Amino acid sequence: MKRVGVVGGGQLARMMIPAAVNLGIDIRVFAESENSSATLAARVVGNYRSQQEVSAFSSDLDVLTFDHEHVPTDVLIAVRDQGVVVSPSPEALTLTHNKIVMRHKLADIGVPQPRWSVAGESRSRDESLSAVGGFPCVAKKPIGGYDGKGVRVITSWDQIGDWLDDGDVLLEEKVPFVRELGLLSARSESGEWVPWLPVETRQLDGVCAEVIAPAPGLSDQDVAESDFLARSIADSIGVVGVLAVEVFQNDDGRLLVNELAMRPHNSGHIFTELSVTSQFEQHLRAVADLPLGSPAFTANAAVMVNLFGEIPEDSKREAWRAVPEAKIHDYGKEPRDGRKVGHISVVGSDADKVYARAIEARSFLSPR
Amino acid sequence: MKRVGVVGGGQLARMMIPAAVNLGIDIRVFAESENSSATLAARVVGNYRSQQEVSAFSSDLDVLTFDHEHVPTDVLIAVRDQGVVVSPSPEALTLTHNKIVMRHKLADIGVPQPRWSVAGESRSRDESLSAVGGFPCVAKKPIGGYDGKGVRVITSWDQIGDWLDDGDVLLEEKVPFVRELGLLSARSESGEWVPWLPVETRQLDGVCAEVIAPAPGLSDQDVAESDFLARSIADSIGVVGVLAVEVFQNDDGRLLVNELAMRPHNSGHIFTELSVTSQFEQHLRAVADLPLGSPAFTANAAVMVNLFGEIPEDSKREAWRAVPEAKIHDYGKEPRDGRKVGHISVVGSDADKVYARAIEARSFLSPR
Numbered sequence: 026m027k028r029v030g031v032v033g034g035g036q037l038a039r040m041m042i043p044a045a046v047n048l049g050i051d052i053r054v055f056a057e058s059e060n061s062s063a064t065l066a067a068r069v070v071g072n073y074r075s076q077q078e079v080s081a082f083s084s085d086l087d088v089l090t091f092d093h094e095h096v097p098t099d100v101l102i103a104v105r106d107q108g109v110v111v112s113p114s115p116e117a118l119t120l121t122h123n124k125i126v127m128r129h130k131l132a133d134i135g136v137p138q139p140r141w142s143v144a145g146e147s148r149s150r151d152e153s154l155s156a157v158g159g160f161p162c163v164a165k166k167p168i169g170g171y172d173g174k175g176v177r178v179i180t181s182w183d184q185i186g187d188w189l190d191d192g193d194v195l196l197e198e199k200v201p202f203v204r205e206l207g208l209l210s211a212r213s214e215s216g217e218w219v220p221w222l223p224v225e226t227r228q229l230d231g232v233c234a235e236v237i238a239p240a241p242g243l244s245d246q247d248v249a250e251s252d253f254l255a256r257s258i259a260d261s262i263g264v265v266g267v268l269a270v271e272v273f274q275n276d277d278g279r280l281l282v283n284e285l286a287m288r289p290h291n292s293g294h295i296f297t298e299l300s301v302t303s304q305f306e307q308h309l310r311a312v313a314d315l316p317l318g319s320p321a322f323t324a325n326a327a328v329m330v331n332l333f334g335e336i337p338e339d340s341k342r343e344a345w346r347a348v349p350e351a352k353i354h355d356y357g358k359e360p361r362d363g364r365k366v367g368h369i370s371v372v373g374s375d376a377d378k379v380y381a382r383a384i385e386a387r388s389f390l391s392p393r
Numbered sequence: 394m395k396r397v398g399v400v401g402g403g404q405l406a407r408m409m410i411p412a413a414v415n416l417g418i419d420i421r422v423f424a425e426s427e428n429s430s431a432t433l434a435a436r437v438v439g440n441y442r443s444q445q446e447v448s449a450f451s452s453d454l455d456v457l458t459f460d461h462e463h464v465p466t467d468v469l470i471a472v473r474d475q476g477v478v479v480s481p482s483p484e485a486l487t488l489t490h491n492k493i494v495m496r497h498k499l500a501d502i503g504v505p506q507p508r509w510s511v512a513g514e515s516r517s518r519d520e521s522l523s524a525v526g527g528f529p530c531v532a533k534k535p536i537g538g539y540d541g542k543g544v545r546v547i548t549s550w551d552q553i554g555d556w557l558d559d560g561d562v563l564l565e566e567k568v569p570f571v572r573e574l575g576l577l578s579a580r581s582e583s584g585e586w587v588p589w590l591p592v593e594t595r596q597l598d599g600v601c602a603e604v605i606a607p608a609p610g611l612s613d614q615d616v617a618e619s620d621f622l623a624r625s626i627a628d629s630i631g632v633v634g635v636l637a638v639e640v641f642q643n644d645d646g647r648l649l650v651n652e653l654a655m656r657p658h659n660s661g662h663i664f665t666e667l668s669v670t671s672q673f674e675q676h677l678r679a680v681a682d683l684p685l686g687s688p689a690f691t692a693n694a695a696v697m698v699n700l701f702g703e704i705p706e707d708s709k710r711e712a713w714r715a716v717p718e719a720k721i722h723d724y725g726k727e728p729r730d731g732r733k734v735g736h737i738s739v740v741g742s743d744a745d746k747v748y749a750r751a752i753e754a755r756s757f758l759s760p761r
Contacts, residue, residue: 026725043411046433049704049723049735065414065434301718301740316713323691323740336417345684350669355417357394367417372669372691 026051027313030083032073033092034061036356036365037289037305040297041092042066044306050313054092055082062356063092076100083109090266090312091288094121112214112265112312113287120262121287124195125167131282134261136254138282139163139200139273145193150182157198164188165195172363173231200281202273206240207292208251211267211307211317212259219307219317221300223251226271226292232363235383236329238295239322241376250280258285267308269293291365295329296320298352298370326376328383332367332391335360344369344389351386394419395681398451400441401460402429404724404733405657405673408665409460410434412674418681422460423450430724431460444468451477458634458680459656462489480582480633480680481655488630489655492563493535499650502629504622506650507531507568507641513561518550525566532556533563540731541599568649570641574608575660576623579635579675579685586627587675587685589668591619594639594660600731603751604697606663607690609744618648626653635676637661659733663697664688666720666738694744696751700735700759703728712737712757719754 027050031038034056042065045052055078056067071078073096080103083089088110089101101115120127128141142156144164154160164185166175178199179185188194205228210220225240226233240247251272259268269290271283293304302310302318310317336355344351352370360366369386373379395418399406402424410433413420423446424435439446441464448471451457456478457469469483488495496509510524512532522528532553534543546567547553556562573596578588593608594601608615619640627636637658639651661672670678670686678685704723712719720738728734737758739751 026723039414042414042433046407046410047720047722049721049725051725052433065410065420301720316710316717318713319717321718342684345686349684349687350689352415352669354415355394357417357419 027087028053028085029088029090029309029313030055030068030086031063031066031090031092032079032082032096033057034063034067035092036062036358038063038066038092039356040289040294040303040354041305041309044303044309048306048309048313048315050309052309053082053086055079060359062358064357074100076103080104080107083107088112088312090308091118094118094287098122110214110312110314114263114265117262117264117287121285123167124165124170124284125193127285128195130262131258131285134257136257136282137280140198142196143193144185144189144196146189153196157196161199163197163199165197166191167193167195172233172365173228176231200273201275202281203276204240204274205283206251206272206274206280207236207290208255208270208272209267209290209293209296209304210252210255210259210270211304211311212264213311213317214265214314216260217317218256218259219320220252220255221293221296221304221320222248222322224292224295230363232331232333232365233291234331236292236295237376237380238299238327238329244278247274247278254280254282258282262287266311267293267304291331291368294354294368295327295370297354298372299324299327324372325374326379327370327372328380329368329370330383330387330391331365332369332387333360333363333365334391336367336390340389344386347389348382348386351382353386353390395455396421396453397456397458397677397681398423398436398454399431399434399458399460400447400450400464401425402431402435403460404430404726406431406434406460407724408657408662408671408722409673409677412671412677416674416677416681416683418677420677421450421454423447428727430726432725442468444471448472448475451475456480456680458676459486462486462655466490478582478680478682482631482633485630485632485655489653491535492533492538492652493561495653496563498630499626499653502625504625504650505648508566510564511561512553512557512564514557521564525564529567531565531567533565534559535561535563540601540733541596544599568641569643570649571644572608572642573651574619574640574642574648575604575658576619576638576640577635577658577661577664577672578620578623578627578638579672579679580627580632581679581685582633582682584628585685586624587688588620588623589661589664589672589688590616590690592660592663598731600699600701600733601659602699604660604663605744605748606667606695606697612646615642615646622648622650626650630655634679635661635672659699659736662722662736663695663738663740665722666740667692667695692740693742694747695738695740696744696748697736697738698751698755698759699733700737700755701728701731701733702759704735704758708757712754715757716750716754719750721754721758 053068222239297303421436590607665671
């Protein structure tokens with residue numbers, strides 16, 4: 026039985042547990058607190074920035090993988106030097122530490138992305154701004170942003186004065202997209218690469234609120250372009266595990282890469298119910314160097330909606346009674362402003378009905 | 394978050410873990426050994442016959458439930474007296490401790506069953522034998538049999554001489570059945586009752602080898618009779634949790650009750666991939682008094698095949714490569730003669746193809 030360690034005790038680690046149980050993988054989690062979402066599999070509660078703690082946790086593992094990208098590169102390299110497989114690799118993960126580094130890498134690979142530039146002390150503001158088509162544009166802190174945090178649409182430099190004091194800021198053109206897609210795929214050590222069909226993600230206040238799978242109205246060309254784009258990135262970076270590529274689709278159908286993640290991703294939760302192989306299972310297969318599973322969909326349509334705030338037990342009951350086919354995933358997390366605490370998936374044959382049922386189930390549980 | 398304890402660390406407890414994770418239930422297992430199949434959720438390793446140990450395990454639980462029926466009734470009653478919900482109840486579970494007690498109960502309920510009698514010291518052998526139609530008949534040890542153990546088809550008294558020395562033996566007519574069905578359903582505390590469609594189970598040497606879902610050629614009347622039979626038993630016994638009723642179907646279509654289990658059952662494993670709600674999830678919902686989930690099937694056809702003996706890592710890889718849609722469940726158990734160590738599920742639109750693919754996947758893994 027392969028021993029796979031996961032750094033991070035969030036919902037992504039939590040949702041790897043069912044996949045590990047079914048695959049017969051011995052999963053162990055390095056959690057950041059006693060009450061982590063993945064506490065069932067927690068072996069260690071500690072600080073993932075400590076080389077000593079992560080190395081001790083890894084000492085009897087076959088593979089180390091991740092629920093988040095925040096483990097320092099030198100810690101990862103030290104674990105690899107112990108003889109433990111680190112997947113995705115320290116070199117690949119490092120790209121996700123800094124959005125400016127990522128933009129450079131994507132430019133090297135040659136995949137289409139929004140126009141971008143770097144604003145900072147040593148640069149000309151006019152040049153940075155004109156490179157992204159002027160205001161309004163999107164400003165991103167290069168390090169540490171997520172779920173809308175560290176991202177601002179700006180119309181003047183004042184609006185990021187605080188960030189510019191700290192260092193460089195990534196500027197991106199405000200893309201006139203018609204929708205956003207999630208391109209989920211997995212790549213194994215041996216280079217096997219398996220994509221799911223693209224999904225449509227719908228954001229509210231910069232946070233994913235709904236995912237429609239498959240993305241409505243996908244043409245064969247959309248799928249072919251999506252696959253080419255995702256595979257180019259996966260192969261060039263040498264990703265091992267799930268790769269999530271968030272893209273903008275413009276009104277001419279063109280795809281532009283927004284963000285990357287080298288792990289299971291919120292936009293892929295729906296595959297747990299919709300696909301023969303969930304993203305959590307596929308990630309574990311990839312990092313444990315098992316053959317990848319079938320990404321085929323077992324139904325025509327599916328919708329995932331995220332839950333925020335509290336999930337009161339009574340409301341959950343009401344939702345289940347009203348929509349018995351709803352799969353309500355409760356991450357066991359303390360509610361905090363804007364924090365995802367669960368999600369609902371509904372699968373069926375008719376896309377409109379499925380959407381309506383998911384929204385109905387959500388109406389009991391989430392005010393948004 | 395409800396705290397649900399499971400006595401027994403076998404594969405049934407193991408497969409409750411994914412369901413608990415998704416539902417947001419805090420699951421804890423009372424295992425019988427350090428290397429149990431459900432070790433991930435094991436909180437205690439101990440002796441389930443010890444009232445003290447089971448009571449200590451139960452002290453901070455909301456609900457106690459089971460992976461097997463072997464916990465002594467007085468231990469269960471003591472736990473209930475502590476204020477912990479025991480589901481199914483000690484009174485219901487007790488019926489499964491002794492096959493003769495169960496036959497009496499089924500006779501009281503009035504559901505059809507094979508002709509049966511009790512052979513023992515104080516009884517007339519001729520009367521016992523003629524009650525079941527003479528030799529050949531089926532002899533069963535009343536206590537402790539499973540998977541073909543404790544069951545013999547006999548043509549003379551000599552063949553159960555050893556058992557008769559120990560006490561009463563259950564005799565049953567050898568039913569000329571055309572097939573065996575598994576009737577799986579769940580009942581909650583509030584009396585809500587939800588069945589899945591009947592499945593066909595195929596035995597080899599008294600052990601379930603294959604399950605076909607739904608059972609081929611089910612008529613509306615078959616389903617109505619199955620539902621009536623299962624619900625009569627569930628309501629009469631007051632089962633809370635999953636109830637598995639194994640029945641013989643005769644060539645005239647008539648159903649006769651063979652065995653009962655008040656827990657998830659091998660014949661229901663296929664619902665994990667086939668149904669909106671797996672039997673493990675439904676069992677947890679029932680015992681935690683949550684609304685029951687939809688038992689709808691998400692595909693036309695599915696097949697489960699059991700695995701025996703070793704599951705070599707390389708063979709698993711070969712099976713996955715050949716049949717990427719196969720879900721191979723590995724219980725993480727040491728192989729022993731005749732012991733189930735895993736199963737494979739395949740789901741699809743065409744029953745014949747699904748069967749062929751399941752058998753193909755099995756060919757890499759199980760010699761039988």
